Amino acid sequence: MVHDTRHIASIMKPGAGGSTVGRRNRWLALLLLLPAAVLLLFFFYLPVATALLEGFREAPGSASLSLRRFVSLLADPYILSLLRFTAWQAFLSAALSVVIGIPLGYLLANRSFPGKSIVTSLVMVPFVMPAITVALGFLVMYGTNGWFNEGLASLFGFKVRVLNTLWAIVVAHAFYNGPLVARMTQGAWERLDPALEESARTLGARPLAVWRDVTLPAIAPGVVSGAVLAFIYCFMSFPIVLSLGGARFSTLEVEIFTLMRVLLDYETAAALAAVQAVVSLLFAYVFLRLEGRAPSLFASARARRPRPLGGKARDGWLWVCLAVLLVFFGGPMLSIVVDSVRDPAGGVSLRAYERIVSEGHDFHLGASPLRTIQNSLRYGAIAAAIALFAGACFVYTTVRFVRRRLPFLETLSLAPIAVSSVALAYGLSVAFRGPLSLVPQDVRIPLVHGVLAFPFVVRAFRPVLEGVDARLIEAARTLGAGRWRAFVDVELPMAATGLLVAFALCFGLSVSETTATLMLARPEQVTMPVSVYRFLAARDFSAASAMAVLLMAVTGGVFLLAELLAAWVRRRQGGKTDA
Amino acid sequence: MRRKGLRDRLVLVAALAAVLTAAALGAPASAQGPQRLVVYTYDSFAAGPAQAIKDGFEALHPGVEVVFIAPGSAGEALARVIAELAAGGTDADVLVGISDTQLPRAIDRGVFLKLDRSLLPNLAKVPAQLDFDDTGHVVPFDHGYVTIIYDSRVLSTDDLPQSLEELTDPRFRGKLIAIDPRTSSVGHAFLMWTIAEYGDPGYLQFWERLLPSLLTVTGGWSAAYSQYEAGEAPMMVSYSTDTAAGIYYADSDHSRILTPNGQAYQQIEAAGIVAGTDVPELAHRFLDYLLSEEVQSLIPTANWMFPVNAHTPVPDFFAEYAVIPDNPVRLDPRLIEENEQRWLREWARLITGQR
Numbered sequence: 001m002v003h004d005t006r007h008i009a010s011i012m013k014p015g016a017g018g019s020t021v022g023r024r025n026r027w028l029a030l031l032l033l034l035p036a037a038v039l040l041l042f043f044f045y046l047p048v049a050t051a052l053l054e055g056f057r058e059a060p061g062s063a064s065l066s067l068r069r070f071v072s073l074l075a076d077p078y079i080l081s082l083l084r085f086t087a088w089q090a091f092l093s094a095a096l097s098v099v100i101g102i103p104l105g106y107l108l109a110n111r112s113f114p115g116k117s118i119v120t121s122l123v124m125v126p127f128v129m130p131a132i133t134v135a136l137g138f139l140v141m142y143g144t145n146g147w148f149n150e151g152l153a154s155l156f157g158f159k160v161r162v163l164n165t166l167w168a169i170v171v172a173h174a175f176y177n178g179p180l181v182a183r184m185t186q187g188a189w190e191r192l193d194p195a196l197e198e199s200a201r202t203l204g205a206r207p208l209a210v211w212r213d214v215t216l217p218a219i220a221p222g223v224v225s226g227a228v229l230a231f232i233y234c235f236m237s238f239p240i241v242l243s244l245g246g247a248r249f250s251t252l253e254v255e256i257f258t259l260m261r262v263l264l265d266y267e268t269a270a271a272l273a274a275v276q277a278v279v280s281l282l283f284a285y286v287f288l289r290l291e292g293r294a295p296s297l298f299a300s301a302r303a304r305r306p307r308p309l310g311g312k313a314r315d316g317w318l319w320v321c322l323a324v325l326l327v328f329f330g331g332p333m334l335s336i337v338v339d340s341v342r343d344p345a346g347g348v349s350l351r352a353y354e355r356i357v358s359e360g361h362d363f364h365l366g367a368s369p370l371r372t373i374q375n376s377l378r379y380g381a382i383a384a385a386i387a388l389f390a391g392a393c394f395v396y397t398t399v400r401f402v403r404r405r406l407p408f409l410e411t412l413s414l415a416p417i418a419v420s421s422v423a424l425a426y427g428l429s430v431a432f433r434g435p436l437s438l439v440p441q442d443v444r445i446p447l448v449h450g451v452l453a454f455p456f457v458v459r460a461f462r463p464v465l466e467g468v469d470a471r472l473i474e475a476a477r478t479l480g481a482g483r484w485r486a487f488v489d490v491e492l493p494m495a496a497t498g499l500l501v502a503f504a505l506c507f508g509l510s511v512s513e514t515t516a517t518l519m520l521a522r523p524e525q526v527t528m529p530v531s532v533y534r535f536l537a538a539r540d541f542s543a544a545s546a547m548a549v550l551l552m553a554v555t556g557g558v559f560l561l562a563e564l565l566a567a568w569v570r571r572r573q574g575g576k577t578d579a
Numbered sequence: 580m581r582r583k584g585l586r587d588r589l590v591l592v593a594a595l596a597a598v599l600t601a602a603a604l605g606a607p608a609s610a611q612g613p614q615r616l617v618v619y620t621y622d623s624f625a626a627g628p629a630q631a632i633k634d635g636f637e638a639l640h641p642g643v644e645v646v647f648i649a650p651g652s653a654g655e656a657l658a659r660v661i662a663e664l665a666a667g668g669t670d671a672d673v674l675v676g677i678s679d680t681q682l683p684r685a686i687d688r689g690v691f692l693k694l695d696r697s698l699l700p701n702l703a704k705v706p707a708q709l710d711f712d713d714t715g716h717v718v719p720f721d722h723g724y725v726t727i728i729y730d731s732r733v734l735s736t737d738d739l740p741q742s743l744e745e746l747t748d749p750r751f752r753g754k755l756i757a758i759d760p761r762t763s764s765v766g767h768a769f770l771m772w773t774i775a776e777y778g779d780p781g782y783l784q785f786w787e788r789l790l791p792s793l794l795t796v797t798g799g800w801s802a803a804y805s806q807y808e809a810g811e812a813p814m815m816v817s818y819s820t821d822t823a824a825g826i827y828y829a830d831s832d833h834s835r836i837l838t839p840n841g842q843a844y845q846q847i848e849a850a851g852i853v854a855g856t857d858v859p860e861l862a863h864r865f866l867d868y869l870l871s872e873e874v875q876s877l878i879p880t881a882n883w884m885f886p887v888n889a890h891t892p893v894p895d896f897f898a899e900y901a902v903i904p905d906n907p908v909r910l911d912p913r914l915i916e917e918n919e920q921r922w923l924r925e926w927a928r929l930i931t932g933q934r
Contacts, residue, residue, distance in 0.1 A: 144810065247796035247927070248795075254759075255927075260658065430665060430666040433667055518650040518655065519659055523646055537622040541805070
């Protein structure tokens with residue numbers, strides 16, 4: 001086995017030992033950046049610029065520009081206090097997501113257990129749940145008379161107040177984002193060669209030192225990627241904040257919403273949205289810079305083989321973790337299922353399901369329930385295809401051609417999720433009536449979803465692609481493989497987990513997005529979460545829950561299929577390495 | 580060995596591409612042809628009476644297709660019209676569901692066409708006090724009352740607050756769920772009520788006294804109602820039709836209506852014709868149809884509001900349990916327009932403790 005020495009020697013920084021970028025490569029690099037540039041420029045930066053420009057106008061409709069709104073906003077102690085609280089709750093939420101994400105990521109990367117694919121798909125499902133459904137799940141789970149408190153009361157004789165506190169917000173945000181961090185951590189972890197940790201241990205390093213010097217630096221890109229996304233996501237959050245914490249915990253986005261949708265003051269709203277975007281991207285930039293300073297990165301040619309989650313004593317804490325995580329993620333989801341089969345008149349019934357699948361039900365005007373499912377799946381698939389293509393090209397270019405960290409460019413690539421969704425929706429509806437009016441109606445929603453999913457692809461794909469040893473590709477190319485062949489044969493299978501996670505996130509984002517969808521949709525373009533809100537508006541609570549369960553089941557099914565596909569690709573790859 | 584691997588993967592990629600394409604082509608393009616009347620409205624109206632209105636109007640006017648578009652709440656529907664108008668044109672011919680409080684701003688932004696009231700004969704059946712728009716841009720189509728509802732299984736009749744002021748009593752500590760006036764029209768109505776009751780700086784002191792009684796202030800009605808139904812608190816800010824709705828949906832009358840001093844805040848919902856429509860005459864006929872007994876009789880159980888047409892029969896249980904207060908409260912929309920930004924800001928500062 002030549003493996004060991006080679007792997008110990010493979011400690012390298014990305015970019016070390018690379019050759020200079022040739023002229024031909026430069027053209028190729030530019031060509032590969034084109035899809036991302038077109039996508040972001042036309043369907044993000046143009047509409048956003050339209051919307052945010054309003055913030056600079058001297059007066060509504062005026063052509064002369066000024067910064068006076070920004071000056072008065074930034075001098076307003078109330079706005080500054082909103083900014084502080086928004087950042088603080090986002091920081092706490094991202095931190096808890098990391099605390100949950102690391103053990104879960106460890107489990108997924110290092111252990112196999114029965115039903116693992118199902119668990120892996122299940123933990124991604126919260127990502128698509130409408131905020132109001134999560135609020136309901138949390139009410140049943142953590143309410144005063146909820147399962148958690150009933151359990152506490154019967155075991156220890158006391159209850160705790162979770163709902164309507166800062167903790168409800170933070171825990172709900174972690175419910176959404178913990179899996180995100182976990183999957184990104186998993187991707188990085190799988191590319192860490194176990195031999196590295198083994199040799200460190202053989203050389204006498206204590207477990208804590210191995211963790212600090214080998215494991216942590218290796219998984220850091222994944223953890224940071226997940227944490228940055230979680231932070232921005234929570235920075236922009238507002239339905240969850242208001243439903244679970246209440247108005248006492250208002251964020252900046254509530255203020256923007258109020259200005260834009262209630263007071264119709266587009267100018268101040270735009271100025272505030274610009275401030276919000278700059279601040280959240282500034283935080284993201286700092287994170288990404290810190291990640292760039294991580295001591296060293298490890299590239300690996302061999303995937304780690306997860307071993308069975310066993311009965312050995314040192315696996316005990318992992319069983320506990322698994323159980324806690326299953327309750328944490330499964331509890332609120334299960335409570336929605338229970339709610340959907342609860343008959344308003346008492347007892348259990350499937351009548352809500354009958355109502356949501358009956359054709360000709362007049363709740364959806366031009367879109368039967370079947371059609372809403374079809375719409376959601378179709379938009380999700382197209383959005384994922386668009387974002388994966390543009391994002392993978394972008395990441396490939398920055399990792400393989402540029403070979404330097406470009407925190408600024410990477411920060412800009414995160415912008416689609418860092419701009420207020422109400423401001424973006426306004427900009428989009430203006431743009432699609434003006435410069436983009438030639439874009440066919442049918443692809444508008446998936447295109448916008450693709451743009452919103454782009455940052456997720458970049459963050460999910462980058463750490464795993466960086467983890468693929470560049471010398472393997474050089475070896476493949478020395479043996480006569482073209483760049484494309486090397487990409488398809490070597491890099492793609494090794495980055496399978498990253499791509500899979502990217503797909504799940506894109507799909508999930510598209511399936512759950514409502515703000516832009518509602519702003520652009522024609523009547524027949526109703527999607528599943530819109531339908532959930534519509535059932536709620538019609539006071540049909542059990543039908544809303546039934547539709548939410550259907551949403552979770554359908555997307556969970558898609559995630560599971562993707563999971564099985566990736567497992568198949570990985571198995572084939574594994575077989576080849578052994579051969 | 581290598582070639583085979585590559586081929587397998589290509590097959591896989593092709594299969595994926597085929598699935599995606601098939602999914603993309605799944606839905607046929609919508610048909611063009613009949614004269615279209617596009618109506619923007621809010622989601623509970625779309626989920627409620629809209630389908631019956633569409634069917635009824637299309638039956639009366641062969642060759643006409645009514646298309647309802649519901650971009651969310653009433654505020655969101657208005658926002659979409661304004662954004663589209665700003666970009667040079669909207670699809671909307673009619674907007675159903677503008678609140679009286681948002682009307683002045685919508686008129687200022689040029690959203691509505693002035694109505695030709697001679698084309699609206701049914702308007703004669705609407706009492707003058709509900710026909711609030713003296714600028715002649717919109718017609719009311721329903722009205723409702725925002726008040727406090729309570730769970731009669733938890734609070735006994737002799738324990739109830741008799742006035743807004745009594746809500747601040749220590750015995751109601753943490754017992755009331757309010758709704759954010761910035762994100763919900765119900766919450767907005769309740770705030771306006773307190774301003775009408777206590778006056779301009781006075782309302783802030785009232786809210787300060789009310790704070791201990793508030794369990795939470797949620798973003799929307801659904802979140803508040805779920806918490807109320809789960810027993811987190813026995814009172815919430817809601818509509819005076821809730822008992823009737825509880826009977827209709829769940830055969831349960833445990834939610835009861837409070838009208839302290841016979842008061843509740845009146846909301847009037849209106850509809851208007853969007854400027855730039857190319858079917859103004861058809862749009863007028865649609866508004867008039869909205870005021871007909873045929874549509875107005877749908878309003879109680881499909882929209883849980885009160886019909887404006889005085890000749891409309893309502894179901895017995897609705898007449899019995901849905902409450903029209905003796906002294907409805909309402910603020911002048913112009914007064915609201917002038918002060919709303921400051922009021923909402925002052926309220927938010929108080930609630931978040933950032934005064």
